[in-house]
Amino acid sequence: MLIRETNMATIYDSILEHHEDLKNLMKELTSTRTPTDVREKVFKDFAASLEAHAGAEERFFYSPILMHDEGLEKARHGAYEHEEAHDLIEDMKKLDPKGKAFMTKAKKVTKEVRHHMEEEEKEIFKTSKKVLSDSEVKKLNEQYVSDFIRLQKKYAKKG
Ligand SMILES: [Fe+2]
């Protein structure tokens, strides 16, 4: 299942909601109780949702943060971790979801993405709350959500 087309009031709530949904998908992806054919579908949805979340986040959350000197380093680090997750997902697309190598990568990406989300929620939110105004946060949320919805559909179709 693809993740929620959120309808939250601030970009913080939207991001938190999407993190929650992505965590659930990762649990299903790495659970040994998930049948192989289901795992394949879960991976496709996870890949589309994660890439859409990361892309929309870079455009409408990281980008305004990095315009502030205080936020430059944190936003850069976050984008670097997106790149790492993207590379792992691209590797996984070439592997057999029934195989051991696929599961090893699935666990690795899960660990990295969990760490990344935690850092975002603690470190990046702390910085963004200092540098972004309330009206900016509201406007960015609208832009984030609509770009996320568009990208998720696009990536889900592309596979
Ligand atoms: Fe992120």
Ligand SMILES: [Fe+2]
């Ligand atoms: Fe995120």
